[in-house]
Amino acid sequence: MENGKKIFVNGSFLIVESIARAGADTFVGYPITPSNYLYLYSSKRLPLTFHAPDEITTLQWMSGLSAAGRLPITATSFPGFALMVESINMAFMMELPMVIILAQRLGPSTGTATCGASGDLLLVRGMISGGYPVPTFAISDFKDCWEIPEIAINTAVNLRTPVIILTSKEITMTNRSFEISSLKEIKKVERKFYSSDETYIPYKPEKNLVPEFLPLSSNKHQIRINASTHDQKGILQHSTKEALENSARLYKKIVSNIKDFTLYEYDEDGNENLLISFDVSSVVCKEAMKDLRNEKKKVSLLVAKTLVPVPDVYYEIISKYKKIFVVEENLNGQLCEMLFGNNIPDNVIKINSIGKMISIDKIKEEVRKNG
Numbered sequence: 187m188e189n190g191k192k193i194f195v196n197g198s199f200l201i202v203e204s205i206a207r208a209g210a211d212t213f214v215g216y217p218i219t220p221s222n223y224l225y226l227y228s229s230k231r232l233p234l235t236f237h238a239p240d241e242i243t244t245l246q247w248m249s250g251l252s253a254a255g256r257l258p259i260t261a262t263s264f265p266g267f268a269l270m271v272e273s274i275n276m277a278f279m280m281e282l283p284m285v286i287i288l289a290q291r292l293g294p295s296t297g298t299a300t301c302g303a304s305g306d307l308l309l310v311r312g313m314i315s316g317g318y319p320v321p322t323f324a325i326s327d328f329k330d331c332w333e334i335p336e337i338a339i340n341t342a343v344n345l346r347t348p349v350i351i352l353t354s355k356e357i358t359m360t361n362r363s364f365e366i367s368s369l370k371e372i373k374k375v376e377r378k379f380y381s382s383d384e385t386y387i388p389y390k391p392e393k394n395l396v397p398e399f400l401p402l403s404s405n406k407h408q409i410r411i412n413a414s415t416h417d418q419k420g421i422l423q424h425s426t427k428e429a430l431e432n433s434a435r436l437y438k439k440i441v442s443n444i445k446d447f448t449l450y451e452y453d454e455d456g457n458e459n460l461l462i463s464f465d466v467s468s469v470v471c472k473e474a475m476k477d478l479r480n481e482k483k484k485v486s487l488l489v490a491k492t493l494v495p496v497p498d499v500y501y502e503i504i505s506k507y508k509k510i511f512v513v514e515e516n517l518n519g520q521l522c523e524m525l526f527g528n529n530i531p532d533n534v535i536k537i538n539s540i541g542k543m544i545s546i547d548k549i550k551e552e553v554r555k556n557g
Contacts, residue, residue: 192365197357198223200331200364201287205259206231207372208339210285212258214238214247216266219299220355221289224261232259241266245273245286252282253411255379255401257339261287264306265296271313274348276413278314278436281389281397283342283349285335290354290465292541301541302355304465305516310350311494311524316433319440321447322350322494325357326468330491332369334449341447343375345439346396352493354515356466356543380407389418389432395439441495449491452503456484459557460507462500462525464490467515467544474549485553496524509557513537513544 202224213228214236215221229235234256238244241262248258262270267288277284288310292301310322321341323334334351342349380386380400386407389397397418402409410420415429423429451468453475463471468489478485488503504510504525510533512522519536526534535556537549 191367192363194361195328195364196223196359196361197325197328197331197353198359199227200328201325201335201351201353201358202227202231204332204372205285205335205339207374208336209343209375209377210257210259210339212236212248212251212256213260214244214251214258215260215262216241216244218263218266220291220302220359221261221263221287223358224287224289228259228261241269242273245270245277248284249273249277249280249282252277252284253280253402255403257283257343257375257377259285259287261289263289263291263299264293264309267306267309274320275314277348278318278320279413280411281346281399281436282411283346283399285338285342285349285351287351287353289358290352298541300355302466302543303516303540304352304354304467304514305520305540306352307464307493307516307520307524310352318437319495320348320350321345321440322352322492323447323449324464324491324493325351325353326451326463326465326489326491328357328362328364329369331357332372334491336372337447337449340375343377344394344396344446345443346399347440350494352465354466387418388420389416391435391439394443395435396443444492444495444497447492448497448499450497450500451487451489451491453487455479455486457506457508458484459486459509459511459553460504461485461487461511461513461549461553462490462504462521463487463513464493464521465515467513470544470546471513471549474546474553477546478550478553483553483557485557490521493521493524500525508533510534511537511549511552511556513549515539515544
């Protein structure tokens with residue numbers, strides 16, 4: 187990196203190197219396309235690796251490792267992620283930090299393993315029973331492959347929560363020449379464990395609504411970690427006031443701290459047309475925007491990188507524009523639904539595709555016709 191050389195690399199390599207430098211110390215996984223390179227590189231780069239017999243076991247092992255003070259990651263695709271959902275709920279309730287990289291591919295079901303897509307967003311948004319949000323980021327280019335893993339690791343540790351990173355086949359498996367000299371330094375997360383002599387209360391919230399963490403390996407304090415409704419001491423409860431307040435806190439701690447993990451890219455040009463995208467489709471939007479600006483069209487671009495919860499700043503940006511074009515590689519417009527609900531405003535146009543990337547020409551045609 188000091189010599190400013192270009193390397194021939196795929197996004198998986200950058201993701202793994204970044205997440206290792208940020209402090210992830212354990213990989214647990216079961217191989218599945220298109221996350222194969224993430225599995226391979228993590229097995230070689232992280233200090234500790236467990237090759238699980240299936241994806242259910244993967245998340246169970248990750249939960250145990252996290253409870254013991256490790257910082258685990260995994261990588262999967264939809265069929266594997268579907269098997270993980272129950273255990274992600276468990277880890278969310280127990281407040282265990284970990285990162286799950288979800289390399290999207292064409293569905294439904296097993297779909298097409300080698301065909302990219304951006305179709306898992308609504309699944310991730312609604313996977314926690316009760317509608318609780320799990321912080322979710324989307325990688326849109328190779329620079330994000332380097333920068334987002336660090337932020338994901340910090341979010342997982344600082345909020346004591348699982349974190350999802352969405353990516354796709356075009357990012358994880360495509361090799362390209364990439365200039366790495368401009369990549370910023372990745373700093374290892376500082377983990378602070380409970381150190382007081384006073385009795386440890388595992389779910390007593392601090393000012394940011396996040397309890398201090400103490401690994402199960404402690405010989406000084408009793409530690410309870412509970413996946414069922416519980417009070418601050420981690421004792422099983424039915425529906426007592428304290429237990430319900432503790433469950434509600436799980437929602438509040440994410441949404442009240444969202445400014446700490448809000449990521450987006452905004453290229454502003456007037457207040458007429460706004461392209462909104464995420465994942466690899468945003469690369470195509472950037473090219474279409476350049477061409478349209480050369481045609482004297484006023485076109486701006488919002489690349490959403492924090493997807494769950496939806497940051498308020500997105501709506502502040504959207505409110506400035508006459509026409510909104512939501513560009514995403516799925517059939518029904520999942521980001522569009524997250525932003526606007528089921529009743530899409532008249533000034534919002536969806537640009538979608540399945541089975542292939544959206545073309546630059548298609549985006550330009552829609553803007554010319556409706557903008």
